[in-house]
Amino acid sequence: MNLSAIRVVLVATTHAGNMGATARAMKNMGLKQLFLVNPKHALPHPDATARASGADDILQTAQTVANLEEALTGCSLVLGTSARDRQIPWPILDPKEAANLSIETTQQQQQVALVFGREHAGLTNEELQRCDYHVHIPADDSFSSLNVAAAVQVLTYELRMAWLQAQKQPTKMQKQETTLQQNNLPCTHEELELFYQHLEKTLIAVNFLDPNRPRHLMTRLRRLYNRAQITKLEMNILRGILTETLKSTQNNQ
Numbered sequence: 001m002n003l004s005a006i007r008v009v010l011v012a013t014t015h016a017g018n019m020g021a022t023a024r025a026m027k028n029m030g031l032k033q034l035f036l037v038n039p040k041h042a043l044p045h046p047d048a049t050a051r052a053s054g055a056d057d058i059l060q061t062a063q064t065v066a067n068l069e070e071a072l073t074g075c076s077l078v079l080g081t082s083a084r085d086r087q088i089p090w091p092i093l094d095p096k097e098a099a100n101l102s103i104e105t106t107q108q109q110q111q112v113a114l115v116f117g118r119e120h121a122g123l124t125n126e127e128l129q130r131c132d133y134h135v136h137i138p139a140d141d142s143f144s145s146l147n148v149a150a151a152v153q154v155l156t157y158e159l160r161m162a163w164l165q166a167q168k169q170p171t172k173m174q175k176q177e178t179t180l181q182q183n184n185l186p187c188t189h190e191e192l193e194l195f196y197q198h199l200e201k202t203l204i205a206v207n208f209l210d211p212n213r214p215r216h217l218m219t220r221l222r223r224l225y226n227r228a229q230i231t232k233l234e235m236n237i238l239r240g241i242l243t244e245t246l247k248s249t250q251n252n253q
């Protein structure tokens with residue numbers, strides 16, 4: 001299962017910047033193979049480099065070919081993207097379905113092509129008929145045509161999600177998740193004992209607790225806080241309050 005087995009094919013791109021933005025979208029999502037079918041501008045091009053924003057390696061290794069057939073050589077699944085509702089009766093996939101099918105195909109060591117059309121005219125009917133499936137991004141009907149590099153981003157994002165899920169890798173930021181999980185853990189017995197010592201000291205300092213006549217206050221408070229099942233994050237808050245309270249009593253002396 002390999003994202004490198006999935007190629008992005010741009011057909012007859014007229015704006016060099018779109019090739020760069022496509023390279024950036026691909027690199028963000030871990031794809032490497034870019035095919036350019038008869039582009040208007042040859043690479044390197046300053047607009048492409050600027051929009052690639054560091055994805056220069058994708059542009060440098062991009063293969064420029066004369067026609068779609070050449071770009072599809074070796075592929076066993078070809079997905080053609082289209083903004084238009086066409087008359088050709090063809091199996092249509094949404095981006096998530098397209099991504100899942102692509103990842104399944106790469107699991108069988110096969111190559112996949114995602115084909116994107118011209119900025120002004122999309123893919124021709126002949127080109128679309130060369131594809132196994134059509135992929136439509138369900139944009140708003142009144143304005144359904146995305147910039148070609150934006151369409152690449154949508155499809156490659158879904159590919160990455162499908163790939164991560166197939167590999168049982170997390171799709172959420174690991175670091176945040178770990179911190180969140182840590183904060184939600186219940187605090188330990190030792191942490192609670194330190195808290196009770198801190199609380200007692202603070203209550204004495206603010207004259208709420210008379211150490212000579214404690215009247216079971218700490219026992220009652222222990223029962224209350226034990227019931228609350230305090231998490232590590234909540235314990236930090238409580239300890240912070242006690243620290244500040246003690247500080248202010250010391251400042252007032």
Ligand SMILES: C[S@@+](CC[C@H](N)C(=O)[O-])C[C@H]1O[C@@H](n2cnc3c(N)ncnc32)[C@H](O)[C@@H]1O
Binds near residue numbers: 137
């Ligand atoms: C600006 S669009 C082309 C619009 C063109 N007027 C047409 O009707 O096809 C350029 C390319 O972006 C992709 N694209 C844009 N919007 C899309 C959508 N809603 N679904 C799938 N692909 C889309 C397709 O590859 C399309 O050929």
